[in-house]
Amino acid sequence: MGMAAKSAARSGNQIPPMDDLEFARWVRLLETRTGVTVPPERKPFLVTGLRRRMRQTGHTDYNSYYEELLDGARGAVEWATLVDHLTVHETRFFRHMPSLELIRKQWLPDWLDEASDDQPVHALSVGCSTGEEAYTLAMLLDVALGEVDPSRRFGITATDVSQPALSQARAASYPLSRLEEIPAQYRVGTIEPDEDENFRIAERLRKRVGFACVNLMHASRAPLRQLDLIYCQNVLIYFARERRGELLDGLARLLRPNGLLVLGPGEVTGWTHPQLIRTGGRQVLAFLRQSKETRA
Missing domain, CATH: 3.40.50.150 (Vaccinia Virus protein VP39)
Incomplete structure (x- = not known):
C-alpha cells in the first residue's frame, strides 16, 4: 500500500474527488439558502467542510448527502449543523x-x-x-x-x-x-x-x-x-x-x-x-x- 493510500485509510476518507458540476450544485444550494457565495478559488474550503461533516454522518458520496439535506425536517436539522462547518467564525473582542x-x-x-x-x-x-x-x-x-x-x-x-x-x-x-x-x-x-x-x-x-x-x-x-x-x-x-x-x-x-x-x-x-x-x-x-x- 502506497503512502497516499495508507493516509486515506487512516483518515477513513473514501469520499471521491468533487468535480466541477458537483461543486456548482453545492454552490447553488449554499447561495440559495444562505446567500453566501463560494468562488472557484475557495473550492477547497467548501470540500473540506463538506467532507468533515460527511465523515461524521457516515456518508461516502455527495449525492446521498445532498438528498438527505432536502429531506424535510430531518434535512433541516442536518443543514443547520452543516452550515456551522461552512461558515467562518473568526472574530475577536474590539476588532476594529x-x-x-x-x-x-x-x-x-x-x-x-x-x-x-x-x-x-x-x-x-x-x-x-x-x-x-x-x-x-x-x-x-x-x-x-x-x-x-x-x-x-x-x-x-x-x-x-x-x-x-x-x-x-x-x-x-x-x-x-x-x-x-x-x-x-x-x-x-x-x-x-x-x-x-x-x-x-x-x-x-x-x-x-x-x-x-x-x-x-x-x-x-x-x-x-x-x-x-x-x-x-x-x-x-x-x-x-x-x-x-x-x-x-x-x-x-x-x-x-x-x-x-x-x-x-x-x-x-x-x-x-x-x-x-x-x-x-x-x-x-x-x-x-x-x-x-x-x-x-
Whole structure:
C-alpha cells in the first residue's frame, strides 16, 4: 500500500474527488439558502467542510448527502449543523477600534443630543458568531453611557446563521488568553471569573444582549424593532457583490433617523442610499441616517 493510500485509510476518507458540476450544485444550494457565495478559488474550503461533516454522518458520496439535506425536517436539522462547518467564525473582542471610537466619541454624543430623555439605544450586531462583537458593543455602550448618562438604557440584538456559534455566545464564557483583547478601561465591572480558567461576561451585560438565528438575507423581514445602531463588519464579504447593495438597502430600512450603520472597511464600494450619508473619515465605513427624509 502506497503512502497516499495508507493516509486515506487512516483518515477513513473514501469520499471521491468533487468535480466541477458537483461543486456548482453545492454552490447553488449554499447561495440559495444562505446567500453566501463560494468562488472557484475557495473550492477547497467548501470540500473540506463538506467532507468533515460527511465523515461524521457516515456518508461516502455527495449525492446521498445532498438528498438527505432536502429531506424535510430531518434535512433541516442536518443543514443547520452543516452550515456551522461552512461558515467562518473568526472574530475577536474590539476588532476594529476606529469604528468603535466613531461610535463612542462622535455618533453617541450627537445621538444623545437629539434623543428624548427616556429613549433607549437599540443596536443590532449582524453575523455575531460566538458573541465577541455583541459583547464588545455592550461594553462600549455601558462605559460610554455610564460617563454621560448612567440612567440611559440600551439593548442589543445579535444574529448569526450558526446555532452552535450562538450557543457559545449565550454561554458568554471565553479563555483567559482572550482577555488581552479587551482594553483595560472596559474590563471593570463587565467581566467575572469562570471555571476552567475562563472568564465570563458579567450577568448585567448578558441581560442586555439577545441572540437570534437570522440570515442576513432575511434581516429586513425579521421581527426587529427600529434600530439606532447596526454593526455589520466582515459579513458582506461572503455575499456576491451584486447582492450586497440589496442587503444594505434592507438594513437601511431598519435604521431610525440619526441611526448609524457601520460596515467593515472595503466591504462595499459605490453603494449609496438616499437617506444615508457617509461619515467617520477614511479609516471607517459608516453611514448616518439623516434626521429628516430627503426627496429625490
